[in-house]
Amino acid sequence: MTPADLLPQTLPARIARFPFPFPRDEYRYTANVQPAPAFEPTVVGGWGDTVVEVDEHYLAELEERAEILAEDPERSITLPHMKAAAWDAVLYTLQGFADARPDVARLSIDGDRVRWENDLLNTAIEFVVGDESTLPLDPLTWVGTQVQEDICLLDQREGHLWLDAGLVTFAADWSLAFDIGMSFLEFHGPVPRVHEAGVMPAAEQFLMRLTPEQAYRRTNWTLTIDRRMDVSTEKYDVWGKDRRLLTLEEVGERVHLRVEVQHLVRLPVSGAVMFYIRSSMLPMHELLLVPEWAARARAVIEELPEDMADYKGIARYRHLVVQWLDAQLEADDPQSAAEAA
Ligand code: HEM
Numbered sequence: 513m514t515p516a517d518l519l520p521q522t523l524p525a526r527i528a529r530f531p532f533p534f535p536r537d538e539y540r541y542t543a544n545v546q547p548a549p550a551f552e553p554t555v556v557g558g559w560g561d562t563v564v565e566v567d568e569h570y571l572a573e574l575e576e577r578a579e580i581l582a583e584d585p586e587r588s589i590t591l592p593h594m595k596a597a598a599w600d601a602v603l604y605t606l607q608g609f610a611d612a613r614p615d616v617a618r619l620s621i622d623g624d625r626v627r628w629e630n631d632l633l634n635t636a637i638e639f640v641v642g643d644e645s646t647l648p649l650d651p652l653t654w655v656g657t658q659v660q661e662d663i664c665l666l667d668q669r670e671g672h673l674w675l676d677a678g679l680v681t682f683a684a685d686w687s688l689a690f691d692i693g694m695s696f697l698e699f700h701g702p703v704p705r706v707h708e709a710g711v712m713p714a715a716e717q718f719l720m721r722l723t724p725e726q727a728y729r730r731t732n733w734t735l736t737i738d739r740r741m742d743v744s745t746e747k748y749d750v751w752g753k754d755r756r757l758l759t760l761e762e763v764g765e766r767v768h769l770r771v772e773v774q775h776l777v778r779l780p781v782s783g784a785v786m787f788y789i790r791s792s793m794l795p796m797h798e799l800l801l802v803p804e805w806a807a808r809a810r811a812v813i814e815e816l817p818e819d820m821a822d823y824k825g826i827a828r829y830r831h832l833v834v835q836w837l838d839a840q841l842e843a844d845d846p847q848s849a850a851e852a853a
Pocket of ligand 1: 541542543544664666675685686687691699700701702703706711712715716719732733734776785787823824
């Protein structure tokens, strides 16, 4: 019998399909890219069999995105030379959605004419590729009304990649408006360790060699207090203070493991590199339903070097998370419960 056999058979999809990111008890930065899509089994299920992922938060997240954009239109930026890339992203993304959810979505393409039906939103629309007047919004903003993914588009020129377009409403502690126009090495400037290790130039070279429609993926992670999708630099005044005020009793409900599944694709027509960021969160009390995950996350969070913890913004409260997980794991462990009795 494996540990998974002991788990409830009816775990909700947000746990069964959660992209748990830690293969070991310690975490360091590496390129960690692998071909996509490819199903990655976990002890309770698995993830990654599709490039676009639709989950139980679909409607809520799209609504939230619309509100964020209404308040701050700069969360979506397409520099003029990226218009072709934005159309490319629209078609690739709708196809990805239709492939992932043929039960609710249909895409048909006839030359430049496209028909898109999405039953989850009761959308049926026809548009002409290259003619913005046939969509209700600019292409990149519009496609963000259909999928939960944040999208960045990178132009390749002068031997580098440039972040020249994006629709990013759910940034984890960065700002699209600040980073727009920067090169791959520039916008990764604040990340500790990777520069000395040469990780970023190697990753950029790898991305520049992608061939049309080739897709890879990687994961990234952090902790977020409350299920707050928008932890952008712009909103720091709203969420930043939570890191100081968090108490031990609140850890289970409020601290979430936030995982970004990031897909990297060479778009076929424009040649741009597309970067999807799909953020999923599990609160600590749900992580505990999979004791292996709770134990591993605890080990990683405790062992993480201080400069990385600082960069991820968890240095102030990670000891509370470790303390809380320790207490819960001990209480759940029959042997230590017997010893305590
Ligand atoms: C091409 C698409 C990519 C884009 C648009 C992108 C963008 C970003 C941004 C905006 C940040 C936050 C930087 C900040 O603190 O201001 C970041 C962090 C990071 N990126 Fe990328 N990235 C891309 C690809 C990659 C790749 C291929 C790697 C592989 C080495 C990578 C590794 C990292 C790492 C290690 C961090 C720090 C994450 C953390 O500890 O939370 N990125 N990226």
